C-alpha cells in the first residue's frame with residue numbers, strides 16, 4: 001500500500017495528523033480525487049526543505065486518494081480504501097476518478113522574468129553563431145534591448161502577455177511562480193512592472209511571489225555606484241511606501257551580482273537596505289564569474305541565491321551552513337553553453353537545491369518538466385531529487401514551504417494529475433507535458449483540464 005520509498009515514512013500521514021481529525025468532523029468538501037495509481041507527497045513530516053537523503057527518498061503512496069476542503073486546503077491524503085472509509089457519508093462538490101493516473105504537488109518555479117515586451121529571437125541566432133551573453137549585453141543588447149521595449153510598452157500590453165505566459169506555465173504543471181521586475185531600471189517602469197504582477201496575482205490562478213529586481217542591470221548613462229545610490233535612496237523608499245499603502249505586494253529583493261553589472265559591495269548595500277524593509281533576499285550570483293555571491297548570501301542569511309555556475313567550494317560550504325537555497329537554472333547553462341551548476345557537489349555538501357525555469361527573453365522556457373529533465377541529464381540529479389527541487393525546495397526558496405510544495409494535510413490543495421501510472425514520466429517524456437498533464441488544480445479548483453491527453 002505505502003511504497004517503501006522513504007523508510008522514515010511509517011504511517012499514512014492522514015491518520016496521525018490533527019488536521020485530519022478536523023476533516024472527519026466536517027461533512028462537506030470541495031474535491032475528492034480517488035483511486036490514483038500514485039500520490040507523490042514529496043514529504044510527509046512537515047519538513048520545510050529536503051537535503052540530499054530526503055530528496056532521494058521522497059514519500060509516495062500507491063493506490064491513493066486525496067480530499068480538499070471548502071477552504072482549499074488538503075484535509076487528507078492516504079490509501080484509497082482508508083480514505084473511503086474515513087469519509088463515508090461525506091459530500092464533495094467535485095470528484096475526480098484518477099484511476100491509472102498520478103497526483104503530484106503543483107510545481108513551483110523559483111526564478112522567472114515573465115514581464116517584458118520585445119522578444120530576442122534575433123539574439124538567439126547571434127548566440128548560435130558564437131556571440132557570448134556578455135558580448136551582446138555590452139554592445140547594448142540583451143537586458144538593455146528588453147528594457148527599451150518594456151519601457152515603451154503599456155501596462156495593459158504587459159499584463160496581457162504576462163497572463164498568457166502564466167497560463168502556459170500552468171499547463172505545464174506550475175502552480176506557484178516567482179516573478180521579477182527588472183526590465184525598467186527606472187522607478188516608473190519598475191513600478192509599472194510590479195503593478196502588472198500585482199494585477200496578475202488577482203486575476204489568474206497561479207500563485208505569485210513577486211521580486212523587485214531594479215538592480216538587474218546598470219541603466220545607460222549611469223555608473224553602478226550611481227545606480228546603487230538611486231535604488232537605495234529613491235527606489236526602495238518609494239516602493240516601501242507603496243507596500244505600506246497596500247498598492248503593491250513585494251516579497252523579495254534581487255540584484256544581478258556580476259562582473260560589469262553590480263559588484264559585491266553594491267549588491268550587499270542594496271540587499272541590506274531591501275532586507276531592512278522586510279523583503280526576503282533572493283538574488284542572482286556567481287553566474288558568469290566567481291563573485292563570492294554565495295558567501296555573501298550566507299553572510300546576509302539570504303533565502304536563496306540563483307545561478308551559481310561559478311560558485312566556489314567555500315561558497316558551497318557557506319550556503320550549506322546558512323540554509324540559503326541554491327536556485328539552479330538548467331535552461332540558462334544549456335542556452336548559453338555555460339558550465340553546468342555543480343548540483344552534485346551542492347547536494348553532497350548539504351545545500352538546499354531548488355530549480356527554476358529562468359523564463360526570460362534569453363531562456364524562453366515555461367516548462368518545469370523540461371527544467372527537471374535538463375537537471376537530471378546535464379546536472380546529474382536523480383528524478384526524485386529534481387522533483388523535490390521543483391516542489392518543496394523551490395517553495396522554501398520563496399519562503400512558502402509552510403503552505404506549498406508537498407501534499408500534506410493543512411497545505412494548499414495545489415496539485416497536478418498526470419495521465420500516467422508512474423510519476424517519473426513527467427521528466428522522462430521530455431517535451432511531453434502537453435499530453436501528460438491531465439488536470440491542474442489550485443486550492444481544490446480545477447483550473448486546467450486537458451483534452452489532449454492520450455495513452456502513449
Ligand SMILES: N=CN[C@@H](CCC(=O)O)C(=O)O
Pocket residue numbers: 113142143146256284287332358360361362363
Ligand atoms: N542573468 C541575469 N538575468 C537573467 C537574464 C535576463 C535577460 O537576459 O534578459 C537570468 O537570470 O538569466
Ligand SMILES: [Zn+2]
Pocket residue numbers: 111112113284358
Ligand atoms: Zn534571472
